[in-house]
Amino acid sequence: MKRDPFVIVVVAVVIALMLAIGLRMARHPRQSAVIQMKGDAAPDFTLQSLEGKSVHLSDYRGKAVLLNFWATWCAPCKIEMPWFVELQKQYGPEGLQIVGIAMDDASPKEIGDFAKEMGVNYPVLIGKEAVGEAYGGVQFLPESFYIDRNGKVLDKAFGLKGRGEIEDNIKRIIASTAVAQK
Numbered sequence: 001m002k003r004d005p006f007v008i009v010v011v012a013v014v015i016a017l018m019l020a021i022g023l024r025m026a027r028h029p030r031q032s033a034v035i036q037m038k039g040d041a042a043p044d045f046t047l048q049s050l051e052g053k054s055v056h057l058s059d060y061r062g063k064a065v066l067l068n069f070w071a072t073w074c075a076p077c078k079i080e081m082p083w084f085v086e087l088q089k090q091y092g093p094e095g096l097q098i099v100g101i102a103m104d105d106a107s108p109k110e111i112g113d114f115a116k117e118m119g120v121n122y123p124v125l126i127g128k129e130a131v132g133e134a135y136g137g138v139q140f141l142p143e144s145f146y147i148d149r150n151g152k153v154l155d156k157a158f159g160l161k162g163r164g165e166i167e168d169n170i171k172r173i174i175a176s177t178a179v180a181q182k
Contacts, residue, residue: 038155042067042147043134047101047125050112055125058151063097064173065147066166069132071104072114074141076160081118083163087170088122094174095149098122101131103138146173 042065044057057067068084070077081100088098100122102111108126115124132138135145139158146155146169154173157166 038153040153041151042145042153043131044151045128045131045134047128047131048108050108050115050124050126052108055123057099057147060097060099061151062149063095064091064149064170065145066096066098066170066173067101067135067145067147068098069101069103069127069135069138069141069143071102071141072106072111073104077142078118079160080142080163080166081120083166085119085121087167091170091174096170096174100124101127103127103132103141146170148173148176 042057046054046056049055057065066084066087068080070081084098084100088096100115100120102124104111104127106114111124111126135143142157142160144157144161144166145153146157148154154176155169157169
């Protein structure tokens, strides 16, 4: 019995797609957990700063934190970074702390040079895949988490958002945490 080569190719492609989807799901099993994360405690981590110091998310307890996952090659990240610089200046005195986590393969020196060129005025940490996984698997960049002063995730944003939307989220976490402090 002779087999049609077209059928064999189609079956091989279908099997390959099923394997690829299965591997992706195995690598990112907590995708639905990200949606559940609102209101949950933000996963703590320890990462190295550009200066080589160990930094924990819990070091910022008591501050409203915008945790931003980004990469040097990410065009939308380059658009929002100057906004973050301005927003850190504007809202830092009210308790905002922006923290950038670089999620690319560039060296710490390259990341530092890039951050300096962008005028970054907030901590930049060298990301690890395990930290991305703790936040549900960082699949899109930029990805931001808005964390209140008590360490709870109040909101998250995937991809580039407008400056106004970012500022509104910052105002919300500052205002909601200020109410929680009373």
